[in-house]
Amino acid sequence: EAEVAQSPRYKITEKSQAVAFWCDPISGHATLYWYRQILGQGPELLVQFQDESVVDDSQLPKDRFSAERLKGVDSTLKIQPAELGDSAMYLCASSTTQSTEAFFGQGTRLTVV
Amino acid sequence: GIQVEQSPPDLILQEGANSTLRCNFSDSVNNLQWFHQNPWGQLINLFYIPSGTKQNGRLSATTVATERYSLLYISSSQTTDSGVYFCAVGQTSYDKVIFGPGTSLSVIP
Numbered sequence: 001e002a003e004v005a006q007s008p009r010y011k012i013t014e015k016s017q018a019v020a021f022w023c024d025p026i027s028g029h030a031t032l033y034w035y036r037q038i039l040g041q042g043p044e045l046l047v048q049f050q051d052e053s054v055v056d057d058s059q060l061p062k063d064r065f066s067a068e069r070l071k072g073v074d075s076t077l078k079i080q081p082a083e084l085g086d087s088a089m090y091l092c093a094s095s096t097t098q099s100t101e102a103f104f105g106q107g108t109r110l111t112v113v
Numbered sequence: 114g115i116q117v118e119q120s121p122p123d124l125i126l127q128e129g130a131n132s133t134l135r136c137n138f139s140d141s142v143n144n145l146q147w148f149h150q151n152p153w154g155q156l157i158n159l160f161y162i163p164s165g166t167k168q169n170g171r172l173s174a175t176t177v178a179t180e181r182y183s184l185l186y187i188s189s190s191q192t193t194d195s196g197v198y199f200c201a202v203g204q205t206s207y208d209k210v211i212f213g214p215g216t217s218l219s220v221i222p
Binding site: 037043109 | 143144146148153154155156158161199201203208209210211212213214215
């Protein structure tokens with residue numbers, strides 16, 4: 001069964017360091033989402049791509065976060081510099097253009113120390 | 114923007130009991146999903162149900178779009194049903210998916 005792949009599963013980094021997460025969506029899914037989930041809350045959208053274009057990045061803290069999907073397939077989310085408040089689960093999801101049903105990867109759990 | 118509410122926020126059940134989780138949303142939607150988040154944090158798709166009723170084993174869901182709510186029914190609950198259940202909605206085909214705050218379910222033996 002096709003799945004959204006994310007790596008790494010876990011990441012511990014010191015504050016002020018750079019960190020990057022990778023996501024490979026389900027093959028053929030044009031829409032890709034990055035969500036952040038703080039413990040005890042629901043996921044919140046950081047950025048949405050349609051192919052290689054950003055559709056929504058209104059909640060992305062652009063002073064330290066960046067996201068790219070250069071060839072419209074896999075995507076990278078970067079944080080530089082990391083802050084203690086960035087500790088969270090980072091979830092990637094994808095969907096087709098025809099259906100808005102989103103499928104999620106296993107997530108990357110980030111701890112900033 | 115659209116608001117999503119879920120109730121109850123927390124629920125403790127004895128194994129074998131039935132439960133109903135509710136999701137209310139403040140505007141019309143064309144996408145509604147129910148997810149189960151397991152203890153490892155992965156979101157598992159339960160239902161894609163912008164309207165109507167669907168069933169999958171012990172779980173079923175109903176969305177009444179005109180009244181802006183959806184219900185998730187869990188029958189004969191098992192300990193493996195424990196976790197957080199999220200409702201998520203989207204308003205257009207290209208719209209972001211917005212999550213509710215979740216219902217935390219604990220099923221005890």
